[in-house]
Amino acid sequence: MIVGIDLGTTNSLAGIFRNGKVELVPNVFGDYLTPSVVGLDDDGELIVGKLAKERLVTKPDLTVSQFKRFMGSKHPIQLGERTYQAEELSSFIIRKLIEDTERYTGEKVEEIIVSVPAYFNDAQRYATKLAGQYAGVKIDRIINEPSAASLAQKMNNEMEDQAFIVVDFGGGTLDISVVESFDNIVEILAIAGDNRLGGEDYTAAIAQEFLLVNDLNKDFISNEFYYKVLVESEKAKLTLNSQDEVQLSVADQDTQYDMTLSYKRFYEISQPLLARVKAVLDRALFDANHSHVHADDFVLVGGTSKLRLVQEFLSFCIGQAVTTTDDPDLMIAKGCALVAGIKERQGEVRDLLLSDICPFSLGVEVVGDKYSPIIERNSSLPSSRVERYYAQSLGQTQLRFNIYQGERMRASENLLLGSLVVDVPENYQDYEAADVRFTYDLNGILDVEVTVLSTGQVCSKIILQDSINLSEEEIAKKKAELEKYKINVQETEVYRYLIERADRLYSMILGVERENLMERTRFFEQEVAKASLPHLPKLYDEFSAYLDRLERGDRAYYER
Incomplete structure (x- = not known):
């Protein structure tokens, strides 16, 4: 059985496709959403999800959340006496979802489809695949979150032709996509995003305001107290969806701290975050050449899109009211389940096609810190492009290609993904040349191939940030190590x-x-x-x- 998984910053969930429809998988609490939180109980036993989330306040040193933001990096995450990487913690979430699915269906899960933010780079995507491997399942396909939501929207409208804009605003990331759907094809026209912007940032803005009002400094308060402030800030954020004012109260030992927060003040302290939302929206519309959009063209996805603040700001941007339709928390998981159904070639979805794109430009550095894109953003996937480059000087014996992702003119201002060095003959008559081919697949993994023209020598490399490029033996060893940690009895x-x-x-x-x-x-x-x-x-x-x-x-x- 293949399962679709929405591996979110704040919550995760799983879905399957059977009997001609999507089914979301309930956990032991009967909920579809499982908090993306991992912890240890007082006996050192691993706990995941709703149970772990409750201990963020009382046991902050034994509980971690929001680790998805560190996927693909070397950032260490302390949990008890042990240090983890984000992909290891994510594997525990996946394991929990798989257990729930097998309990729900009575079938063995063999493979998973996992969604990622469209703006995840190669290292982050590779880390996501590692998380699946660590959890002991095959993970052959990764799909962009807004693309999964687009598939779900296609099914919601009973396969009707339409054009729409997906605003995927989760706990930790924002992606905005312009989509056209016709016949049995869903085509992504443009994607823009911000990997460091989500609902958690709005919660943190309220928490910072609370500390400021009460003359407190985050550096001089306990972790337990700060998590209490975050819990109250999250509740206040949601309460302001229906009220114009909310009272926050947090007790620390024998002292009580209070703050009254108005919706107007929430809007004011959120201005820097809303400006970033506007920048992403503008770029997506510009790339898709959409000069005008309607409110009913918007598909709002992710928990943060349910905020009145976000909906009113989007309404302001386009001059019309914007509201949610289908439950935005579930759309991505439904899309992942549809991809599972497509891969299993089930029923009416077997011929449904998704035409995805590369959300960012990929290129190399040339002389003078100049950036030379080879695959430009919004190119259809899979994509394979080649460009020819020449040695800087006669007699040069090596060519070094620094590979970047981004849209800045100077190469150094973009994200360095990796490097590839090739040998060339010591030639003092002509400038040696090489063809550089970039191949970017449906999973968003970049393969670089360099062919030296004079010798025909070919060098290739899957470009990943060196933080997590592991061998098969290392992956197997890590998987066995993580399997020792048993998740609490349901x-x-x-x-x-x-x-x-x-x-x-x-x-x-x-x-x-x-x-x-x-x-x-x-x-x-x-x-x-x-x-x-x-x-x-x-x-x-x-x-x-x-x-x-x-x-x-x-x-x-x-x-x-």
Whole structure:
């Protein structure tokens, strides 16, 4: 069975295609969204998802999130006493989704289709493939997130012809694509993006405002307190979707800090972020030669696109109201499931074609720090182009090609992907020359081939940043190492989640309700420990409802 996976910065989810339709896979909680959070419990056991997310406040040193932003880099991520790379942590998320899928379907998962932000570079895409390999499954196809959403939109409109713009705004990245769909073809015309812009940045902006108002410095507060501030900031961000003002309150030991945040002030502190959204939108429309768009042309994808702030700003940019239609959190996963169905050649989707593009220019450095693009952005994939380059001087014995990704005139201002050095004859009569061929495949992996004209010698290399270019033996060793870390047992996960949630709420409230929460949590723990009681489901529902009420009204409890 092939499974489509939306591996997100904030949440991840899986989908399959069977019986002629997409099915999203629920986790043990019955949710489609699994938080992209990994942690260790107090016994050192690996926990993933909703349970781990609850410990971000109470156990920040044993819990990590937002690691997708470090995919393809050497950035170390500390979890307990061990250091991980982002692709290793991502493999735990994939493993969790695979377990959920196999429990849901009763079938073995053999292969996965994974989505990535369109602006992921080669190293980030390679790291994503590594994450799949570490999780023990085949990962032959990577698809751009907005492209997956475009496929889902095609199916939503029952295969009708249309042109539309996909705004894919998730927790950590923004991609905007211009798309045309006709017959059985979905064609991506242009893509623009920002890999460092997402909903987490809006949350961080509110958190920074909270610290500023309360005369606090992030460098001089505990991690636990800062995560409390982030939790309140996230809640405030969502509350401002329906209210014009929200009150934030965070307790730290015996001190309580407060802030009133208006929607107007939220708009003001978000201005630098909104300017970046505008820049991405403008570039996508410019590249696609679209001088005018309509509100009903927009397909909003990703949790951040649900923010009133974002929708009103997009409306301002085009002069019309923009709203969401289908659930934006699920569109990418649905598209990934469709790709799985296409690959398995199932039913009506077997002949559906996706024409994707390269979202950025790829080229080499030439004399004087000049940038020479070989494959330009928005070229159809797969793409293969060749350019001829000459030695700088007579008698030169080597040609060095520095490979870059980007749109800047100076090569050094673009992203260096790697280098390839080839030997040439020591020629004092003519300038030696070489043909450089770039081949960029559907997975966004770049292969560079250099042919020396005078000798016919061919050198080739898959260009990856040297941070994670591993051999098959190294991959197998790492996979075996990560498999030793067992993910928590699903049967107890839902009960452990409530206990961790209660612990988080306990750290955030004061007074009588804190004592009441402690008593009710101890009773719940004692009953769960008995394990065989038939009333456990009812007990779970009652305790969960109590925590819901507490969370909704916790600001009132502070004052008691």
